[in-house]
Amino acid sequence: STEPLVIFTPSGKRGHFPAGTPILTAARQLGVDLDSVCGGRGICSKCQITPSFGEFSKHGVTVQEDAISEWNSVEQRYKDKRGLIDGRRLGCQATVQGDIVIDVPPESQVHRQVVRKAASDRTITMDPATHLYYVEVDEPDMHEPTGDLERLERALQEQWEIGSITADLKILTRLQTVLRKGKWAATVALHKSHKDEAHKVVEIWSGMTEDRIYGLAIDLGSTTIAAHLCDLRNGEVKASTGVMNPQIRFGEDLMSRVSYAMMNPGGDQEMTNAVRTAINGLTEAIATEAGIRPFQILETVFVCNPVMHHLLLGIDPVELGQAPFALATSESLALNARDLDLNVMNENAQVYILPCIAGHVGADAAAVALSEEPDKSEDLVLVVDVGTNAEILLGNKERVLACSSPTGPAFEGAQISSGQRAAPGAIERIEINPETKEPRFRVIGSDIWSDEDGFDAVIATTGITGICGSGIIEAVAEMRIAGLLDPKGLIGSAEQTGTSRSIPEGRTHSYVIHDGSAEGGPVITVTQGDIRAIQLAKSALYAGARLLMDEMGVDTVDRVVLAGAFGAHISTKHAMVLGMIPDAPLDKVTSAGNAAGTGARIALSNLGARVEIERIVREITKVETAIEPKFQEHFVNANAIPHATDPFPELAK
Numbered sequence: 270s271t272e273p274l275v276i277f278t279p280s281g282k283r284g285h286f287p288a289g290t291p292i293l294t295a296a297r298q299l300g301v302d303l304d305s306v307c308g309g310r311g312i313c314s315k316c317q318i319t320p321s322f323g324e325f326s327k328h329g330v331t332v333q334e335d336a337i338s339e340w341n342s343v344e345q346r347y348k349d350k351r352g353l354i355d356g357r358r359l360g361c362q363a364t365v366q367g368d369i370v371i372d373v374p375p376e377s378q379v380h381r382q383v384v385r386k387a388a389s390d391r392t393i394t395m396d397p398a399t400h401l402y403y404v405e406v407d408e409p410d411m412h413e414p415t416g417d418l419e420r421l422e423r424a425l426q427e428q429w430e431i432g433s434i435t436a437d438l439k440i441l442t443r444l445q446t447v448l449r450k451g452k453w454a455a456t457v458a459l460h461k462s463h464k465d466e467a468h469k470v471v472e473i474w475s476g477m478t479e480d481r482i483y484g485l486a487i488d489l490g491s492t493t494i495a496a497h498l499c500d501l502r503n504g505e506v507k508a509s510t511g512v513m514n515p516q517i518r519f520g521e522d523l524m525s526r527v528s529y530a531m532m533n534p535g536g537d538q539e540m541t542n543a544v545r546t547a548i549n550g551l552t553e554a555i556a557t558e559a560g561i562r563p564f565q566i567l568e569t570v571f572v573c574n575p576v577m578h579h580l581l582l583g584i585d586p587v588e589l590g591q592a593p594f595a596l597a598t599s600e601s602l603a604l605n606a607r608d609l610d611l612n613v614m615n616e617n618a619q620v621y622i623l624p625c626i627a628g629h630v631g632a633d634a635a636a637v638a639l640s641e642e643p644d645k646s647e648d649l650v651l652v653v654d655v656g657t658n659a660e661i662l663l664g665n666k667e668r669v670l671a672c673s674s675p676t677g678p679a680f681e682g683a684q685i686s687s688g689q690r691a692a693p694g695a696i697e698r699i700e701i702n703p704e705t706k707e708p709r710f711r712v713i714g715s716d717i718w719s720d721e722d723g724f725d726a727v728i729a730t731t732g733i734t735g736i737c738g739s740g741i742i743e744a745v746a747e748m749r750i751a752g753l754l755d756p757k758g759l760i761g762s763a764e765q766t767g768t769s770r771s772i773p774e775g776r777t778h779s780y781v782i783h784d785g786s787a788e789g790g791p792v793i794t795v796t797q798g799d800i801r802a803i804q805l806a807k808s809a810l811y812a813g814a815r816l817l818m819d820e821m822g823v824d825t826v827d828r829v830v831l832a833g834a835f836g837a838h839i840s841t842k843h844a845m846v847l848g849m850i851p852d853a854p855l856d857k858v859t860s861a862g863n864a865a866g867t868g869a870r871i872a873l874s875n876l877g878a879r880v881e882i883e884r885i886v887r888e889i890t891k892v893e894t895a896i897e898p899k900f901q902e903h904f905v906n907a908n909a910i911p912h913a914t915d916p917f918p919e920l921a922k
């Protein structure tokens with residue numbers, strides 16, 4: 270061909286185009302991801318590219334300075350007004366003049382892949398439900414009397430090939446002013462989920478907006494509420510934060526909250542109000558942290574267990590407290606944020622709630638399945654998500670089973686004497702020297718161990734405030750390894766253990782991890798009560814996993830994925846020493862961080878993932894722990910550390 274050759278990097282896509290073709294057009298035709306919000310009008314600046322000059326032996330082309338058009342007036346105007354990085358051009362204005370290599374910088378790539386997972390190397394392509402479009406709308410005309418909304422719809426059809434649109438009253442009341450103020454140019458945020466026929470106008474700006482749009486992925490747990498704020502264009506996480514669930518004052522675990530609703534007229538509404546208020550506060554806080562305005566949050570995805578699900582929705586959870594544990598609905602839900610009184614984020618923000626698996630196995634378990642993909646695994650994988658309620662999945666490509674188990678809040682640092690949420694200052698790592706019985710530890714917000722130089726500086730910045738969930742798991746396991754605890758979980762006296770860190774407390778003993786009382790700081794101990802709380806929690810978790818293994822007809826699993834709520838990854842070795850999980854080769858036990866939160870992010874980023882999880886949930890086999898008599902037997906046997914009867918051969922290695 271005699272037409273100039275255009276090569277895009279980093280994609281390597283190439284093709285011949287007639288001289289005079291805009292780079293954006295060439296990119297479109299080759300399927301190169303080059304962003305544009307204004308549709309090539311030289312307004313949005315999203316289409317920036319970098320032409321490369323010189324020798325390109327790798328690509329077999331020599332690029333001359335005149336291979337691309339000169340600056341045009343649109344680019345000049347843009348450059349004068351806002352500045353363009355040196356060497357950058359607007360892809361919609363620059364045209365092909367000769368053979369050329371064009372680099373698309375990361376900010377200009379639309380479908381940037383966002384959710385990367387170290388274990389599986391998985392990437393998720395951005396395909397969110399909400400996008401921005403710049404559009405120029407015809408002015409009203411005496412001879413052709415149509416409404417502003419209809420002319421906006423027509424413009425979107427012509428300029429963006431968008432089908433029909435809808436807008437509710439909140440948008441309609443502003444539409445006329447916004448269009449006129451922008452001299453008939455506007456940027457609209459359109460939302461269309463896999464369930465919608467039409468695009469919904471969720472926000473509109475006069476002219477071309479510089480605002481970015483964001484989504485929240487919220488893991489609404491019984492004890493903590495964790496949120497990620499994500500850029501809806503490229504999936505980047507701008508801020509992550511968590512708060513305690515204020516419903517704790519109505520009951521520490523799910524069943525006590527259901528009882529509260531049963532015993533107190535209006536109690537369910539009280540809890541609904543509490544959690545919605547907390548989410549509004551969290552929205553405010555995360556927007557401030559990211560330096561954005563809350564109205565830029567146009568979408569929210571929730572994952573939660575069934576009781577939290579109903580309480581968020583304002584549905585009385587009493588049916589979930591008794592067999593047969595019927596949900597009001599197990600389907601996924603698409604709602605307006607304002608239906609849930611979430612009025613800090615944009616008033617038109619759209620909410621998606623993942624489907625629940627069953628009355629005891631919620632949307633959080635669905636999110637874990639979406640993130641960890643047991644349904645795609647060749648080998649038999651056990652996935653446990655440790656929270657106040659543990660979500661447990663067991664399966665492979667053939668079949669996936671799911672249950673949940675009431676572990677209580679101990680793994681999240683609640684019900685523990687020095688326990689706290691994972692936050693700066695919380696002890697998250699502990700080692701105990703088996704000879705001297707002396708501990709060393711590390712707190713969140715620092716990477717210095719307590720016995721290293723410079724720890725004073727850490728104390729000055731973050732302080733030592735308590736122990737978080739992963740910290741208490743390590744503490745108990747290390748105490749067992751160091752002989753401070755017997756297999757039944759009893760803490761030995763100072764004489765029995767040979768350390769003055771074991772101090773009497775009533776008829777039991779406590780182990781002192783940190784005594785900051787000299788400086789007025791906290792005294793952090795592990796008490797016999799703490800050990801009991803952890804034993805109950807881990808027995809419930811183990812019993813749930815065993816039940817699924819019974820159902821699957823297996824005694825061992827090939828690998829284990831340990832996921833946990835917000836904060837540090839759980840130490841797989843310590844989890845096994847404690848007997849939280851069945852025996853498996855240690856190198857086959859991995860830690861996945863907050864898998865439910867990751868699942869929520871995936872559903873926020875990619876519409877296809879929503880379709881996928883709705884299908885997977887229908888195929889999962891539910892196992893009900895509460896009515897299964899074997900559960901109690903498994904629970905009792907799992908009370909010992911690591912276990913009364915089941916062997917742990919891998920641990921002995």
Ligand code: FES
Binds near residue numbers: 316
């Ligand atoms: Fe908007 Fe080029 S596409 S400035």
